[in-house]
Amino acid sequence: MGFTGFTGEAFEFYEGLQADNSKPYWTAHKADYERHVREPLAELCAELEDEFGAVKLFRPYRDVRFSKDKTPYKTHQGGHSKGFYLQLDADGIMVAGGMYAPSPDQLRRYRAAVDSETPGRELHAIVGGLRDAGLEIGGDRLKTRPRGTPEDHPRLDLLRHRSLYAHEGWPADECVGDPEVVTRVRDSWRRLRPLVDWGLEHIGPPDFTR
Numbered sequence: 001m002g003f004t005g006f007t008g009e010a011f012e013f014y015e016g017l018q019a020d021n022s023k024p025y026w027t028a029h030k031a032d033y034e035r036h037v038r039e040p041l042a043e044l045c046a047e048l049e050d051e052f053g054a055v056k057l058f059r060p061y062r063d064v065r066f067s068k069d070k071t072p073y074k075t076h077q078g079g080h081s082k083g084f085y086l087q088l089d090a091d092g093i094m095v096a097g098g099m100y101a102p103s104p105d106q107l108r109r110y111r112a113a114v115d116s117e118t119p120g121r122e123l124h125a126i127v128g129g130l131r132d133a134g135l136e137i138g139g140d141r142l143k144t145r146p147r148g149t150p151e152d153h154p155r156l157d158l159l160r161h162r163s164l165y166a167h168e169g170w171p172a173d174e175c176v177g178d179p180e181v182v183t184r185v186r187d188s189w190r191r192l193r194p195l196v197d198w199g200l201e202h203i204g205p206p207d208f209t210r
Contacts, residue, residue, distance in 0.1 A: 003043040005179045006088070009036040011172040014075055014090035021071040033060065037077050041088060045079055047182045052189055055081040083196035083206055084189050085165075092172040095185050097192030098139070098165030099199050099206065106203045107162060111146060113202035114158045124155055126194045130166040133191055139163040166195055 013032045016025060026033075038057065045055035057079045064070045076089035085096040102110060113119040131137055140162040145151070149159055158164070168188055175181050199206075 003040060003047055003179055003182050005177040005181060006040055006175050007036050008172075008176050010040070010088065011090055011092070011176075013037060014088075017073060018075050018090055021073055021075065023072060026073055037088060041077055041079065041086075044182050044185065045081075045086070048081075048186060048189070051186065052084055053081045055079045055084075055086065080206070083199055084192065085167075086185060090172070092170050093175050093181065093185075094167055094169035095188045095192075096138075096165045096167035097189065097196045099161075099163055099203060100165060101163060101206070102203060110161075110164075110199075110203050111159055114155050115149075115153075119198070119202050120155050120158070123158060123195075123198055126198055127158065127164075127166070130191065130195060135166040135168045135188075135191065137164070137166050139165055166192055 009032055013029055013036060016029065038060075042057060045057070048055060057077065058074070060074055060077065062069075062072055062074055064072065076087050078085060078087040080086070083097055083099075085100070087094045087096075099106070099110065114123060127137055142160045142162065144160075145153075145156055146159055149156065153159060170181075170184065
């Protein structure tokens with residue numbers, strides 16, 4: 001059976017989890033999570049696999065070992081494939097693509113590529129095109145500039161990024177019962193492909209296990 005859309009229960013589940021992020025809530029509603037969140041999201045991802053490769057869904061449990069926040073469960077369900085990202089939460093659906101959490105070596109390669117004329121200009125054009133298409137540009141950024149970078153560098157804004165991605169999304173009420181969500185995600189990932197491909201070429205594949 002292919003993807004037929006999400007139910008309102010998918011978003012209501014996360015509304016409840018935001019209000020009560022506890023094991024009793026999770027245990028009482030785990031069947032809702034499996035039926036209304038994980039199963040349809042897996043079906044959606046399966047329809048994207050032929051073009052974007054297998055999409056791996058993240059575990060719903062948070063790693064709290066080194067975090068001050070000890071809430072045990074993620075308040076969203078995400079999935080990823082080679083730099084592409086998809087997420088469902090109480091507010092709706094978000095899709096993204098780019099560089100999320102680079103290793104120190106990857107960050108060095110990113111800055112070297114941005115500093116170089118040809119790949120740097122390519123990335124500047126890609127990011128500008130995505131912004132013009134209505135996508136938001138996100139990522140962690142330095143407040144000043146990387147050490148040794150001149151103030152008048154033509155791509156200083158890009159060099160400040162410690163992570164760089166573009167994203168867009170749709171509210172929950174536009175996604176309930178709509179099988180065309182898979183088309184929206186596919187079209188969005190196609191728009192994001194130049195950014196993802198640039199990262200794969202100049203930085204390397206993302207490591208979502210870190």
